Amino acid sequence: MGNLTNHPHVYKVLTVIFLVLFLYNSSMLLYNYDNINTIEVSEKSYTHQNMETKLNENIYLKDIESKQTNRKTKFEILSNPNLSNYTTSNFYKYYQDGLKVINKTEDDNSNDLKLILLYDPVFRNFKDGLDQWKWYFPLESPFTCKNGFSCRLTTDHDKLTEASAVMVSLPGLPPDSNTWIPGGYIPPDHQKWVAVWAEAPWYFAQHQNITSWLQMLDDIFDWTASYHSDATFTGFYRQNCSYVKRKTKQPMDKELILKSKNNSALWVVSHCNSTSGRDKYAQDIQATGLINVTVYGKCSTSGEKTEDAFKNLDNYYFYLSFENSLCDDYITEKFFKMLKQNIVPVVMGAPRSDYERLAPPNSYIHVADFTSPTDLAKYLLHLQNNPDEYYEYLEWKEWYQLDCPEFPWLGCQICQKLYQKEAPQKDLFRNFTSYWNSKKCYGQDFTNTRISEDNM
Structure with a gap:
């Protein structure tokens, strides 16, 4: 062959x-x-859809396990005894002062309530930094909210392991990122860490170097409480209130409102030379000679705060609601308080669409709609000289009313959420730097805040 x-x-x-x-x-x-799959599905009474669901659940559980592992690793790094100088006696030296801040009326029946630990002062550089938690919490333990939920409150770091929530104010953290977590500490699975801050990134860049160690906050926090519209807890500048349209018109005394006006614009400000450039903008308005701006606060000519600065608001046509930073979502109480008064806010801060989302239509004047302080001053003078056109900026009050929840406190929102069941580590912020920078800031260029859709 x-x-x-x-x-x-x-x-x-x-x-x-x-x-x-x-x-x-x-x-x-x-x-x-x-065939094997078909037999197994038949024997276990699984459908194809059940199999996919089970697979997705396994992937989810592995993802949760990964998050927990990363969190444990991060805490092990931050709480390394060789790095940490933490002790309950020297941490900001506020341990004893903190115990005095909270009014304690606890009894044996209080032990079953969720415990919230105020971990650090609201601001590091203020002597009463711990007392400033009163902006967010009723400083008593236990406290009961109108929503029916009750929690205990403490500043005692010896109770760290039993706390259900740990409130960490970012402006209150020490400059050294390795000294704020006790050595060898790993949070229990049930414990929620909450990052709290009220100022925009530009404020932190100017006053404390937090941006240099943001990555050290990765895999630490479960929840956030801030001005961000997508924060876990938001709205503390407006106390979670919103404006809703009335079913029927509620007339106001137009003549009486207009008759009380005898001053142009008021501005109460104590944070001088801010990153937004608002100081120069207000000075440029005044320099036109068209509009007189009355200034109170530490940035005024006297350089002192005035207790009765807001006493005669009805006498002014306008209030300058100028923010210290031009950033997405950053709208503070200086705007929301003025909406409650018979005065027209002139706003500088977040993009116009952010204001539109929160405020009634035609309830404010945005500086980004004008090419210069002079153009704005001309328009304000025009409104002063034309009362009917000016009143159009107050007319919304006849159609809209303020609707507030029964529990505006941030502390009450957190207390309620602690009693709600949710997937473990569901909201863990793995990349805190990315979240921190998710909102844009615009320097001193107020014209960039005209239309937020183009900027976000």
Whole structure:
């Protein structure tokens, strides 16, 4: 027969046979796999949809496990005894002062309530930094909210392990990022860490170097409480209130309102030379000679705060609600308080659409709608000289009313959420730097805040 390998068609034949066998074996494997799955599904009464759901659940559980592992690793790094100088006696030296801040009326029946730990002062550089938690919490333990939920409150770091929530004010943290977590501490699974801040990133860049170690906050916090519209807890500048349209018009005394106006614009400000450039903008308005701006506060000519600065608001046509930073979502109480008064806010801060989302239509004047302080001053003077047109900025009050929840406190929102069941570590902020920078800031260019859709 001779040597088969020398036959000219042997390799072609062998190749064809190999391909046929390969395809046959592959089809049998797929067939058997499908049959096995079908048998298993039949035996366990699973549908194909059930299988996919189970698979997704396994992936989710692995993801949760990964988050917990990362969190544990991060705490191990931050709480390394070789790095941490933490002790309950020297942490800001507020331990004893903190115990005095909270009015304690606890009894044996209070032990079953969720415990919230105020971990650090609201602001590091203020002597009464811990007392300033009163902006967010009723400083008593236990406290009961109008929503029916009750929690205990403490500043005692010895109770860290039993706390259900740990409130961390970012402006209150020490400059050294390795000294704020106790050595060897790993949070229990049930414990929620909450990052709290009220100022925009530009404020932190100017006053404390937090941006240099933001990455150290990765995998630490479960929840956030800030001015961000997508924060876990938001709205503390407006106390979660909103404006809703009335079913019927509620007329106001137009003549009486207009009759009381005898001053142009008021501005109460104590944070001078801010990153938004609001100081120069207000000075430029005044320099036109068209509008007089009355200034109170530490940035006024006297350089002192005036207790009765807001006493005669009805006498002014306008209030300058100028923010210290031009950033997305950053709208503070200086705007929301003025909406409650018969005065027209002139706003500088977040993009116009952010104001539109929160305020009634035609309830304010945005500086970004004007090319310069002079153009704005001309318009304000025009409104002063044309009372009917001016009143159009107050007319919304006849159609809109302020609707506030029964529990505006941030502390009450957190207390309620602690009693609600949720997936473990569901809201863990793995990349805190990314979240921190998710809201844009615009320097001193107020014209960029005209239309937020183009900026976000």
